[in-house]
Amino acid sequence: MIHTNATDEPLVRLRDLGVTFTGGRKPVRAVSGVSLDLRRGEVLALIGESGSGKSVTLRTLLRLHPERRTTLAGEVRVAGRDVLAMSGRALADYRGKVVSMIFQEPLLALDPVYSVGAQIVESIRRHDGVDAATARQRALALFERVRIPSPERRLAAYPHEMSGGMRQRAMIALALACEPQLLLADEPTTALDATVQIQILLLLRELQRELGLSIIFVTHDIGAAVEVADRIAVMYAGRIVEEGTARELIRTPRHPYTRALLQGRAHGAMQKGVALQTIPGAPPDLSAPPPGCAFAERCAHATETCRSQLPPVEEPSPGHRVRCLRLHEIS
Template sequence: MRSPDLSQVEAQNEKPDAYVKVKDLQVRFVSREATVKAVNGVSFELKKGEVLCVIGESGSGKSVMMRSLMQLHPKKRTRITGEMKIGEHDIMTATDKQMSELRGSTVSMIFQEPMTALDPLYTIGDQIAETVMRHEKVDRDAGWKRALELLELVRVPSPERRLKAYPHELSGGLRQRAMIAVALSCRPSLLLADEPTTALDASVQIQVLVLLRKLQREMGMSMIFVTHDLGVAAQIADKVAVMYAGRIIEYGNARDVLMHPEHPYTRAMLSSTIKDQKKGAQLETIAGTPPDLRALPDGCSFAPRCRYAGPDCFETMPDEVTDGRGHMARCAKVNVVRGLLAFEPGIPAAPALA
């Protein structure tokens, strides 16, 4: 019997429905003093219409990974290796001109602080219309008409008046909505959101989150949402990736990761929230500090802060352990039983999220 062609087998095993593909992404910032290893072998896939939330402490590499997808890092001091694809577009080989065309039309980004992304010298209407005119090759009247439609879409009150306003004349919530309008102006298929609600009041945060999720579903966009807020991830994510020291250390469906976390870091983060905690109970904290990205340890980067770490954890980087549902944890303390991933007895359960 003739053995099957290896290339045919590999083609059958590929996931054609994956729209965003990142494999072994490495990002280094190089200077005379040192090399900062900001992202260290990140891999994930995202289907069309899915929302991936990337969570972790400040400095874990979330924003660096996100900006790499748009090639926004300074080329002279940045070294990027690995694979990045959005649809049929290879981000690693794209020229500056090609990336300029892709930004806005295929992939767009909402930044954490809109005042750093919006030009203070131009009105909101000018900035939205310019983006539309550039990518859709329409005249100024059509650009302004589209700008008005977008402000209505993101529920900006009195949109005709806001079109003529400058960024500093709007509240934080309205500026963020205007930034969303700019990001959606050319109907991108992938939306990147870098902690877009962090600088907003709690009530405005909820409004913006609900709006983003609604627009994402209506437009059928894929979305990568960076946050350190577990509650945000629980509300909007289809999948969750937990990052630490530039690596994804846990990944899977949002419910699996947030309800049944398998990495000590994820469990520690969940245990440090007020959700389902008894009144007056002292919240847990994660001892120590994240590692220096200029000199990462040989073993698990979280080992110096982990109460369950053994000698082997300090010597070798743990392998990824994945169950049948695609729930992955990179931890030497995961006890593998087919169909069940659990920690050794004695580890307290993480608080449940609704």
């Protein structure tokens, strides 16, 4: 991975981010108090169960939530820009050029009535103002870079004419078309078989190193996070409960939820001699979040204080942050 000087201004700065959806019968606080920094050339993985707020946080960086039914709070800055204050025109220029996204299911993200090549050419011309021939040559070079075989022929293919792995490579090419500074990857390997998943992860890691990209990678799979990320942030019920370097978080997890995720990995326990386990219960209803630790009802170490008092963020070692009232008792 590419690392930068710790004194550099972060490419991404989130402070006390809150996202509330108001379209249903009750407001849903999908994200609460999320603060994160992402350095240039760094890869951050957001992990956690479905509904933990990972994708909601990711989409906020592009302001993709329906504005009339979403309330955003806090600070979101990318490359020095205040994302929450951007006008519609500024957002159109920002999306794709500064920040781009690889979606979970490219068959839904790509337009079915245009060839994949035409969509990439349109994106390049929209942002960079080049002629069609130049844009097509760049699209062809992108297909070659992401290792799509017979790139000339594939440029003319429609999304439904490609395999799942090929579509995902085309989605990566589209995301890179305008040379963004930040790449958002929303579970880009979920719909693929195991062999293709590995290929896509290796491709993303290679492209990150080659282009010096910053990446935020959302996944359920801790194993995938370790393969790709410099740092990992664990989300639960809309909050980050643990954050640290990938190596430290895997070797010395401090939050009970992180430990439960590690012990419940699909490929077996990460630590030798630890049996594969499931997490009892279910995440809380975020239309009526609990007053204390959201994980308390599923945690074997929880006390009544845990259920009534929101844990503060502590830093047991430099850069390793944990939100747990019993951090020093159960470590």
